[in-house]
Amino acid sequence: MLFHVKMTVNLPHDLPADQTAEILQREKAYSQSLQSQGKWRHIWRIAGHYANISIFDVADNDELHALLSGLPLFKFMDIEVMPLLRHPSAVRDDDR
Template sequence: MLFHVRMNVNLPHDLPASDVAEILQKEKAYSQELQRNGTWRHIWRIAGQYANISIFDVADNEELHRLLSGLPLFKFMDIEVMPLLRHPSAVRDDDR
């Protein structure tokens, strides 16, 4: 199943810089592994915001929830999820 996921990150201003650096390092490694295995299909930064739009390809809602809640930044995020279905007028059979 494909899901459109918007993630807005809200790091506390009083979070120590060393903690931020450690969280971001873990976040990058986790997200890049999901991208390499094809689960996290696409990620785009939203210009001017600490936010992204991503496309996930997972078996079901439960898997998506597990992956998102495993993000090191999860507790600092507001997340919106929209399930996607192939549009009947689409000219491609995939999401290229």
């Protein structure tokens, strides 16, 4: 199943710099691992915001929830999820 996920990060201003750096390092490694596995298909930064739009390709809602809640930044995020399916008027059968 494909999901459109908007993630907005709200790091506390009083979070120590070394703790922030460590969380961001773990977040990058985790997200890149999911991208390499093909589960996190696309990620785009939203200009002017500490946010992204991503496309996930997972088996079901439970898998998506498990992946998102595993994000090191999860507790600092506002997340919006929209399930996607191919439109009948699409001219391609893939994501090109």
